[in-house]
Amino acid sequence: NAGVTQTPKFQVLKTGQSMTLQCAQDMNHEYMSWYRQDPGMGLRLIHYSVGAGITDQGEVPNGYNVSRSTTEDFPLRLLSAAPSQTSVYFCASSYLTDILSNQPQHFGDGTRLSIL
């Protein structure tokens, strides 16, 4: 029972490099999302997906790409990393019906990303 798994846990990049943050869940959740957490600010929604093949932008999508080819995986791509993207990134998942049944989302342990 792994829940939501994020890899890597830590990463240091140079400005301009690209990378993909991985997120996988084994609960067959339709809804998956990415948040970033910065000091002095609450978690902010980057992108979300309501099912395979369907993605949409959140509050702070610029500089990030996502795709959802399977129900289990929702990778977050940084095409050209910038220092402003230094942050802790969290992935979350839930059933679509959870919002009606008021069930909480499941969060991964986060990826700590530093961009020099």
Next chain:
Amino acid sequence: KQEVTQIPAALSVPEGENLVLNCSFTDSAIYNLQWFRQDPGKGLTSLLLIQSSQREQTSGRLNASLDKSSGRSTLYIAASQPGDSATYLCAVTPMNTGFQKLVFGTGTRLLVSP
């Protein structure tokens, strides 16, 4: 735009004290409000979820209240323990955005000293 504020930003108490964490939000049109716990280097663990129609929820030593009309919630922790030391986050699910697009506060960092 929904905004969530948490006061205080940090709190230090001796073991055994009862304490209250505060959360306020600007738009009362919400599906629910959640309190999360975040330990250093870890993800978020949901503690309590209060539906918009509810006034409070309890789990063990934790009690969360919701006053939707005034845009306020409190998390009451009874008989605090060193193991309660963590950051506590409040988040709401706005009604006008759909799905579980949570809007988070900045958190209260709690330290309980033995």
